[in-house]
Amino acid sequence: xxTRLRTSExxxxxxxxxxxxxxxxxxxxxxxxxxxxxxxxxxxxxxxILLVLHVVLTWRLPRADQALLPIVAALCAFGLIAVSRLxxxxxxxxxxxxxxxxxxxxxxxxxxxxxDWLGRYRYTWLFGGLGLLVATMVMGVDPNGSxxxxxxxxxxxxxxxxxxxKVVMAVFFASYLAEKRSLLAHAPLRLGRLTLxxxxxxxxxxxxxxxxxxxxxxxxxxxxxxxFYLVFLAMLYAATGPRYVGIGVVLLVLGAIISYxxxxxxxxxxxxxxxxxxxxxxxxxxxxxxxxxxxxxxxxGAGLGFGYPEYVPAIHTDFVLAALGEELGLIGSLxxxxxxxxxxxxxxxxxxxxxxxxxxxxxAGLGTILGLQAFIILAGNLRVIPITGITLPFLSYGGxxxxxxxxxxxxxxxxxxxxxxKGPVHG
Amino acid sequence: xxxxxxxxxxxxxxxxxxxxxxxxxxxxVVLTQRExxxxxxxxxxxxxxxxxxxxxxxxxxxxxxxxxxxxxxRFGRADSSTVVLDDDFVSTAHAMVLLKEDRWWIRDEGxxxxxxxxxxxxxxxxxxxxxxxxxxxQVRLKMAI
Numbered sequence: 280x281x282t283r284l285r286t287s288e289x290x291x292x293x294x295x296x297x298x299x300x301x302x303x304x305x306x307x308x309x310x311x312x313x314x315x316x317x318x319x320x321x322x323x324x325x326x327x328i329l330l331v332l333h334v335v336l337t338w339r340l341p342r343a344d345q346a347l348l349p350i351v352a353a354l355c356a357f358g359l360i361a362v363s364r365l366x367x368x369x370x371x372x373x374x375x376x377x378x379x380x381x382x383x384x385x386x387x388x389x390x391x392x393x394x395d396w397l398g399r400y401r402y403t404w405l406f407g408g409l410g411l412l413v414a415t416m417v418m419g420v421d422p423n424g425s426x427x428x429x430x431x432x433x434x435x436x437x438x439x440x441x442x443x444x445k446v447v448m449a450v451f452f453a454s455y456l457a458e459k460r461s462l463l464a465h466a467p468l469r470l471g472r473l474t475l476x477x478x479x480x481x482x483x484x485x486x487x488x489x490x491x492x493x494x495x496x497x498x499x500x501x502x503x504x505x506x507f508y509l510v511f512l513a514m515l516y517a518a519t520g521p522r523y524v525g526i527g528v529v530l531l532v533l534g535a536i537i538s539y540x541x542x543x544x545x546x547x548x549x550x551x552x553x554x555x556x557x558x559x560x561x562x563x564x565x566x567x568x569x570x571x572x573x574x575x576x577x578x579x580g581a582g583l584g585f586g587y588p589e590y591v592p593a594i595h596t597d598f599v600l601a602a603l604g605e606e607l608g609l610i611g612s613l614x615x616x617x618x619x620x621x622x623x624x625x626x627x628x629x630x631x632x633x634x635x636x637x638x639x640x641x642x643a644g645l646g647t648i649l650g651l652q653a654f655i656i657l658a659g660n661l662r663v664i665p666i667t668g669i670t671l672p673f674l675s676y677g678g679x680x681x682x683x684x685x686x687x688x689x690x691x692x693x694x695x696x697x698x699x700x701k702g703p704v705h706g
Numbered sequence: 707x708x709x710x711x712x713x714x715x716x717x718x719x720x721x722x723x724x725x726x727x728x729x730x731x732x733x734x735v736v737l738t739q740r741e742x743x744x745x746x747x748x749x750x751x752x753x754x755x756x757x758x759x760x761x762x763x764x765x766x767x768x769x770x771x772x773x774x775x776x777x778x779x780r781f782g783r784a785d786s787s788t789v790v791l792d793d794d795f796v797s798t799a800h801a802m803v804l805l806k807e808d809r810w811w812i813r814d815e816g817x818x819x820x821x822x823x824x825x826x827x828x829x830x831x832x833x834x835x836x837x838x839x840x841x842x843x844q845v846r847l848k849m850a851i
Contacts, residue, residue, distance in 0.1 A: 287737050294730035301723045308716055346734050353730060582720050607724070614727040621734050628738075699808060 283341045288333060291349035296326050299356040302583055306364055309584020318363050321374040325352075325359065328381050336692070339389050343696035344629055350622050351688050354673035357603070357615060362676050365588055365595040365602055369676055376678040380685030387689030394694045398454035398637040408447035411440040416498065429500055441503040442670075442683035445510070445648055446690075452511060453640035456518035460636065463519045501538065501545065502659075502667030506652055508534070513647040517630075518640055545665075552665035565592050566662055569601035573661075580608025595676045597668050600660040616657065619672070623650035629691055632698040642694050645687045755810055755851045757803070763793050763844030772850070777805040781842050782815075795819050796843035803834070810834040810851070819843060 303318050329352055336343055355377055362373045391397065397404075411431075419428035420437070430437040456463070512527040538545050547562060555563035555570075568591045575581060586605035591598050604612045626646025633639035649672050656675075659666035670680040756772040773779075779788045782800040791800070797817040804811055814821040814828040821828040822841040834840075838849040 287740075291730065291733055291737070294726055294733070298723060298726050298730070301719060301726060305716065305719045305723065308719070346737055349730070350734065353727075580720075582716060583723065610724055611727065614724065614731060617731050618727075621731065624738070 285333065285337045285341060285345050288336070288345040288348055291346065292329055292333060292352065295349060295352035295356040296329065298353060299325060299359060302356070302360040303363070305583040306360070309582070317367070317370050321359055321363065321370050324374050324378065325356070328378060332381060332385070335385060340692060340696040343388070343692040344625055346621070347625050347688060347691060347695070350618055350625065351673060354618055354622070358674040360583070361599050361602055361674060362595055364584060364606070366676065369595070373676055376681045379678070380681045383682055384685040384689035384692070387686050388693045391693055394638045394641070394690070394697055395635055397450050398457065401451045401454035404447045405451045408444045412444060415440045419498070429498060439677070439679040441500055442679040445503070445506065446683055446686055448507060449510065449514070449641060449644035449648060452514045453637050453644055456514060456640050457636035460518040499542065499544065502655060502669035505667060506648065506655060506669060509651050510644060510647050514640055514644045517643045548665040552662060555662070565598065566666060569598050569660060570662065572601045572605035576605035576608045578609045580606050580611055582606060596670065597656070597666070597675070598660055599671050599674050600657055619650065619653040626691055629695040629698070633694050634697045634699060638694045638697065642691055645691055649684070649687065755849070757840065757847040758850050759845070760839070760848050761844070761846040765791050765793055765845055767845070773847070775803055775810065779803045791843060791845050793843040793845060796845070800842055801828070810849070812840065
């Protein structure tokens with residue numbers, strides 16, 4: 280029998296810790312100041328958290344995927360470096376959020392009776408999630424002046440429900456599609472001589488999608504709306520094959536045209552995306568400054584602590600890549616993109632080895648969320664697509680985002696620990 | 707500011723951070739490759755199981771002979787069977803032994819005279835354990851996992 284120790288994980292974990300240490304040393308030299316005790320405490324806490332997590336996983340989920348935790352740790356290390364570089368005052372909050380996230384990860388990974396158990400209560404999750412969304416519409420606040428009321432506040436802390444909603448939606452879609460996939464994939468609906476897809480079975484999905492979409496668009500959170508829709512489409516594809524991809528893409532284009540017609544800020548962002556230079560002093564200031572930052576960084580980068588990130592507004596939440604691109608250069612940025620690639624690859628690997636249809640679709644959905652979210656914001660930062668304000672998983676500053684991402688990793692760890700040792704691999 | 711390190715120290719640190727990142731990515735690739743190899747190896751070595759002939763009946767097999775099982779092993783009188791059993795009491799496509807969820811199972815393929823595990827007729831798929839005795843027509847076999 281294979282060894283029960285998680286030796287591969289243990290061998291990979293020093294890398295994120297050394298990365299954080301090396302980067303902290305660089306920042307210290309760049310600042311030319313005394314040691315920042317907050318940075319030291321954050322690095323120490325980070326190391327302790329990782330080791331405790333490793334021990335708990337070895338004890339309780341020895342068969343869970345061994346690369347997931349190190350990859351997430353490396354991304355979190357870059358997140359801590361970025362926050363400590365860009366908004367030093369927020370470093371302690373960010374490390375506390377990582378601690379809270381790890382607790383949420385453990386509760387998710389160890390607390391579930393079985394991963395399949397989640398799928399049984401799909402309507403509970405769905406209505407819980409929609410309830411949160413409605414609560415945000417009614418009582419939402421805008422603590423940081425972004426012009427969008429997307430947060431719920433409790434006693435000085437703010438929480439963004441759309442972050443948790445994406446996990447809830449992935450669970451709902453996975454559960455619904457696992458049950459109805461053969462119907463959706465095969466059963467035709469005949470209308471005279473016309474053969475249509477089985478619309479009645481798609482209706483609940485469509486209504487649910489339109490509802491969450493409408494709410495999101497009404498709240499003007501277009502990044503989240505785009506993410507939700509693409510994740511929904513990807514999971515439908517994973518469950519039923521290429522049957523609905525064509526109509527899905529047509530609906531996407533239609534949705535893009537409609538929202539362009541309806542919303543001023545979509546028009547503005549598209550205009551700024553196509554040609555930022557005429558607006559470089561006002562509307563396109565952020566993206567133009569980011570482009571200058573990449574150019575200043577070049578291939579090798581200016582070196583951590585030696586760039587000028589203060590020229591890019593909201594850099595620690597929406598434009599982390601601009602800071603990393605300037606200071607770590609093209610080499611460092613590509614390395615970070617590769618980390619996301621490795622994360623998505625792990626999630627899909629877990630999906631292929633999942634013990635049931637529900638867990639397979641859920642793992643695929645979670646991998647899609649992490650990958651697409653990283654893509655949407657990174658591509659937006661690089662002016663490949665118009666900028667939408669969503670967070671870069673594990674890297675951006677932001678509590679609810681970190682919490683939701685850790686819950687997703689907890690689910691992936693749990694699913695991977697339940698995979699059959701040698702059994703069949705899903706096609 | 708008086709103990710500001712030289713540019714060389716900073717350069718070394720910068721290279722070290724990038725090198726660590728890429729070494730880490732490389733280690734993940736190596737780990738993935740190792741896992742894939744182990745999985746392929748596990749899949750190709752697990753069906754080491756065999757059926758030992760106890761009573762060959764009228765077939766040319768000999769007692770004590772070992773038949774190595776394949777993930778799908780078909781028994782029958784037809785030439786296309788994995789194991790051809792030339793016995794009048796065996797149907798053309800009689801039964802199959804298959805690897806499913808990491809276990810061996812026997813399935814009767816609607817044979818005339820039935821397939822028996824330890825004297826009990828096989829109705830639907832039956833999991834096989836070490837030492838189980840199979841009867842197909844007049845041929846008797848023993849499971850050796």
